[in-house]
Structure formats: C-alpha cells, structure tokens
Amino acid sequence: MNRIYIHLLSTGLMSLTLHSHAATLLVGSYTDGDSHGIYRYHFDPTQGQIDATPLQVVRAANPSWLVLSEDQRQLYSVNESRSGQVSSFAIGKDGALRSLGTIASQGGEPTHASLSRDQRYLFVANYGAKAPGGSLVALPVRRDGTLTRATQDLRHAPSKVNAERQTEAHVHSVVLAPDGRHLYASDLGADKVFIYRYDGANDTQPLSSAPTASLALPAGSGPRHLQFDAKGKHAYLTLEMLGEVAMLTVKPDGQLTLDQRLPLTEQTDPAFKGAGGLHLSADGRFLYVSNRGQANQIVVYRVHxxxxxxxxxxxxxxxxxxPREFAVAPDGHFLLVANQHSNEIVVIRRDPREGTLGEVVQRLEQPAPSDLKFIE
Structure with a gap:
C-alpha cells in the first residue's frame, strides 16, 4: 500500500499537494483614491487565501513598486509622483515594517527600482511623464539600509516616433543581470534598452556605458519590463505599445540580440495592446505576461x-x-494578480507541472494595487 501511495504521488495521479509554510504578502498601491500605501498580509499557501484583514498598513504616497533586499530585511518603495521620491523601511523579525526615511529620486514619476547584487546601490527608473522626461539614477545604500543623495543621473534621447508618448525619454525599468556586472534600462520613450557596466567600487560613477551601449527595438514599440533567466543567457522584455513580448539572447560581454517577438493578443485594435509586467516561474519553464487595455489577460508561454x-x-x-502586476506564490501553486482599476487582488490556481492557470480561488478588495512581493 505504501509503495502504491508513493507511486501515485510521484506520478501526480493523486490530488494531494504538499504546500510550503505561510508567507507574508506586501502590496504596493496608488494612493490617489482610497488606498493608504503599503499593505502587509498573511498568505496561506495551502488554500491560496489572503487574510482579509491586513497585518499592517504603512502610509506612503503612491508606493507603486517595491524592492526587497537579498536578506529580506530592508524594503524600498518608489513614490510615484511628479516630485519623485524613494522610501526605505526596515523589516523586523516579525515582518513588521519600520520607516527609515524618504529621499528624492531626482526625477518625476519613479516607476521601478532594483538593488545591485552587492546591495550598495539602489537604481531607480524615473519615468518622467512631463518634460524634461525620465532618467536613471543611482542612490547609494548605507549599511543601515538608508539611502543617500544620487551620485549619478543618466538621461537618454527619445525616439519621438509617437508624438503623444515618446517626445521625451521614459525609463520604465532598471534590471541587473544575474552576474551583477551589467545593468539594463528599458526606455519606453527611446525605443531602446540601454546597457551599462556596473562597478560597485566606484563611489561617484558606478555606471558606465557598455561598449555596445544599447539595443534598438522596433520604432514605437515602447519597451517596458525586462527579466533574465537564472543563468543570464536569455532575457524577456515587454513591448508595451505594440502589445508584444520579446526574447533576447545575452552575449558574454552583456550585448543583447533580439531573437523572437510574439503578440500578446490576436486583436489588431491598439486598445487591446498594453503589455505590462512579466515573470518567469521559479523553475524557469514558463513565462507569464500581463496585457492590460481592453484585453485584461495573463498570457502564458512555455520556455524551451x-x-x-x-x-x-x-x-x-x-x-x-x-492587471498592472502579478506574482507567482512561493510554492508555485497560485498566481496573484493586482488589478489596479477594479481595485482587487485575484488569486488564481496554477498547475506547477503544466504551467497553466485554472480557477479563481479568491477575490480580495484592495484599492488600486500596483505591485506584489512575497516575504518567505
């Protein structure tokens, strides 16, 4: 009997599923309406349920993107406003957030940020909706997790292809390669991904342009978010304005080549094209991409x-x-979607083996959710 039971488990013929321990879910949001800032929830991975009552609510202005330090003891949030700020928090052993202060992002509408592998710098993407447009800045991180004034402020030339959205540069994301030696800035206004070398020992200019300084993308495509696979050999990029996802190959010197483009929708109407966030599954076998606009879908791809x-x-x-952002739960059995305009987080069952998404298991009212991060 025991042998049969083990065999059934190994072949997946039984419905019994082993789940990981409970996790903490952090939710960033837009505070122009009813939201107050960053919400901390308990998440039960056994049932795929977020407790309706938050464990903590931290008041912050438009904390639209959240960044966790490698040891999960610090949290950073961009404060997406015209003035532009970044907030830092300490995370206690009980998961509680404690404010460490706020500093200027030296640009308008910061939408994204990432930490260097050595945790010495926080790189911030200032979208800059209005003139003079967006920028990439480097904020030094002190040992206590607090931030100091930016040491670099880098700006790009816009493509000006789209008269409404590309008259200025709009840096939408900044991502470090897995090796920690190159940083990639996706600029929606320039139709390029800019490539920088990172030198953490340089206290004034940690970033310098790579020999091949950028990857040019289709005119009017609007690159948005970028993610690398675990080995850093391939990367995936959303082209927001075309409603596409692109597969890139990474060369040893950090150079990128564009090898594949796929439409997120079969619709030709631009109203259905609004590529947003993208995330690989933990095992790297599947890629998930959000498409906003009138499509409002999560698109699933198998990665060869x-x-x-x-x-x-x-x-x-x-x-x-x-669906501005989403996250795969730590054990891989659920996908959580932050539906910004319908003020809700939706938990959808996920098949870890097949990668597909199934039934809705929870809808949680949440004003203007914009980002989801798990603390394990």
Whole structure:
C-alpha cells in the first residue's frame, strides 16, 4: 500500500499537494483614491487565501513598486509622483515594517527600482511623464539600509516616433543581470534598452556605458519590463505599445540580440495592446505576461530549455481591469494578480507541472494595487 501511495504521488495521479509554510504578502498601491500605501498580509499557501484583514498598513504616497533586499530585511518603495521620491523601511523579525526615511529620486514619476547584487546601490527608473522626461539614477545604500543623495543621473534621447508618448525619454525599468556586472534600462520613450557596466567600487560613477551601449527595438514599440533567466543567457522584455513580448539572447560581454517577438493578443485594435509586467516561474519553464487595455489577460508561454524561445500555452482572463502586476506564490501553486482599476487582488490556481492557470480561488478588495512581493 505504501509503495502504491508513493507511486501515485510521484506520478501526480493523486490530488494531494504538499504546500510550503505561510508567507507574508506586501502590496504596493496608488494612493490617489482610497488606498493608504503599503499593505502587509498573511498568505496561506495551502488554500491560496489572503487574510482579509491586513497585518499592517504603512502610509506612503503612491508606493507603486517595491524592492526587497537579498536578506529580506530592508524594503524600498518608489513614490510615484511628479516630485519623485524613494522610501526605505526596515523589516523586523516579525515582518513588521519600520520607516527609515524618504529621499528624492531626482526625477518625476519613479516607476521601478532594483538593488545591485552587492546591495550598495539602489537604481531607480524615473519615468518622467512631463518634460524634461525620465532618467536613471543611482542612490547609494548605507549599511543601515538608508539611502543617500544620487551620485549619478543618466538621461537618454527619445525616439519621438509617437508624438503623444515618446517626445521625451521614459525609463520604465532598471534590471541587473544575474552576474551583477551589467545593468539594463528599458526606455519606453527611446525605443531602446540601454546597457551599462556596473562597478560597485566606484563611489561617484558606478555606471558606465557598455561598449555596445544599447539595443534598438522596433520604432514605437515602447519597451517596458525586462527579466533574465537564472543563468543570464536569455532575457524577456515587454513591448508595451505594440502589445508584444520579446526574447533576447545575452552575449558574454552583456550585448543583447533580439531573437523572437510574439503578440500578446490576436486583436489588431491598439486598445487591446498594453503589455505590462512579466515573470518567469521559479523553475524557469514558463513565462507569464500581463496585457492590460481592453484585453485584461495573463498570457502564458512555455520556455524551451535549449534556446530560450517561447511557445504560447494560454491566454487567461485577469478577472479584473488593468492587471498592472502579478506574482507567482512561493510554492508555485497560485498566481496573484493586482488589478489596479477594479481595485482587487485575484488569486488564481496554477498547475506547477503544466504551467497553466485554472480557477479563481479568491477575490480580495484592495484599492488600486500596483505591485506584489512575497516575504518567505
């Protein structure tokens, strides 16, 4: 009997699933309406349930993107406003957040940030909706987790292809390669991904342009978010304005080549094209991409192990409006969607083996959610 039971478990023929321990969910949001800032929730991975009552609410202005330090003891949030700020927090052993202060991002509408591998710098993408446009800045991080004034402020030339959205540069994300030696800035206004070398020992100018300084993308495509696979051999990029996802190959010197482009929707109407966030599954076998606008979907792709190319598996409703961000739960059995305009977090069951998304298991009212991060 025991042998049969073990065999059934190993072949997946039984419905019994082992889940990891409970996790803490952090939710960033837009505070122009009813939201107050950053919300901390308890998440039960056994049932895929977020407790309705938050463990903590931290008041902050438009904390639209959250960044956790490698040891999960510090949290940083961009404060997406015209003036532009970044806030830092200490995370206690009980998970509670304690403010460490706020500093200027030296640009308007910061939308994204990432930490260097050595945790010495926080790089911030200032979108800059109005003139003079966006920028990439480097904020030094002190040993206590607090931030100091930016040492670098880098700006790009816009493509000016789209008269409404590309008259200025708009840096939408900044991402370090897994090796920690190169940083990539996706600029929606320039139609390029800019490539920088990182030198943590340089206290004034940690970033310098790589020999191949950028990857040019299709005119009017609007690059948004970028993610590397675990080995740093391939990367995936959302082209917001075209409603596409691109697969890139990474050369040893950090150079990128564009090898594949796939549409997120079969619709030709631009109203259905609003590529947003993207995330690989923990095992790297599947890629998930949000498409906003009138599509409001999560699109699932299989990642081919040999060359990193993508094959469409599923287009799944996001069950709400404007899925700005989403996150796969730590044990891989659920996908959580932050539907910004319908003021809701939706928990959808996920098949870790097949990668596909199934039934909705929870809808949690949450004003204007914009980002989701787990603390394990």
């Amino acid at each position: 192990a040999d060359d990193g190319r993508l094959t469409l598996l599923q287009r799944r409703s996001a069950e709400g409006e404007h």
